[in-house]
Amino acid sequence: MQKYKEAILFVIFITIGFIYALASLRPRIVDIFTVEKDLSTKSIEYADLERKLETLKASEIANMSTSDQTKNIYKPEIPGMDAESSFTVIFDDIIEMAKYNGIKIYSIEYVYNPAEDEFVKGVGSQYNVCQLNMQIIADYPDLESFLKEIYKYPYLINIDKLELAPYNRNKKILLAKLQLKLYSSK
Numbered sequence: 001m002q003k004y005k006e007a008i009l010f011v012i013f014i015t016i017g018f019i020y021a022l023a024s025l026r027p028r029i030v031d032i033f034t035v036e037k038d039l040s041t042k043s044i045e046y047a048d049l050e051r052k053l054e055t056l057k058a059s060e061i062a063n064m065s066t067s068d069q070t071k072n073i074y075k076p077e078i079p080g081m082d083a084e085s086s087f088t089v090i091f092d093d094i095i096e097m098a099k100y101n102g103i104k105i106y107s108i109e110y111v112y113n114p115a116e117d118e119f120v121k122g123v124g125s126q127y128n129v130c131q132l133n134m135q136i137i138a139d140y141p142d143l144e145s146f147l148k149e150i151y152k153y154p155y156l157i158n159i160d161k162l163e164l165a166p167y168n169r170n171k172k173i174l175l176a177k178l179q180l181k182l183y184s185s186k
Contacts, residue, residue: 061148071156073127075185083112083128086184090155094132094180097149102142106175109133117181125186131160132180139172156183 076086098105111131113120120129138146143164150157161179166172 072154073183073185074155080186083130084110086128086186087130087182090130090157090182090184093153094150094157097153098136098146101146101149102138103146104137106135106137108135128184128186130182130184132178132182134178134180136176136178137167138174138176140174143174143176150180157181158183 074086074090076089095105109132111133113129114131115121117129117131120127136143147159150159158181159178160181161177163177165175167175
């Protein structure tokens with residue numbers, strides 16, 4: 001009988017210990033589920049607020065009157081620079097805008113003072129013109145935001161040509177040829 005008393009006491013202590021551990025862990029488990037539920041509701045609220053913000057931004061852009069806006073022609077800090085040097089700030093800004101918007105630049109070709117440009121024909125002695133022929137890779141939203149950034153840029157950038165072709169393996173990705181003209185004072 002003594003043998004069984006020790007075994008029964010051992011089983012009772014193990015059972016009490018198991019019940020105590022379960023009772024002490026239960027509030028923590030409930031807290032974890034509560035936090036997970038709160039996180040999912042907050043992420044839904046965050047997505048809704050993000051959509052509202054995008055809608056407000058789009059309506060703000062739509063409300064801006066393009067007729068009231070005039071773009072200035074970039075004037076380098078040091079007058080008398082050659083054509084290539086006068087565009088370095090704008091080149092840097094365009095490349096940074098592309099990177100910021102997730103655009104991958106495949107190639108860039110620079111053509112300085114192209115003969116067919118009206119500025120070069122009319123007032124070529126006062127202004128430098130640079131034609132950028134860019135090949136870029138982007139998806140639709142990134143390209144849209146990049147073009148909006150160019151539109152918002154404070155200096156005159158003319159979008160001459162934009163050719164879009166979908167990538168063969170993934171139709172959501174675009175292969176684009178973009179021709180921009182940049183202007184600076186001499």
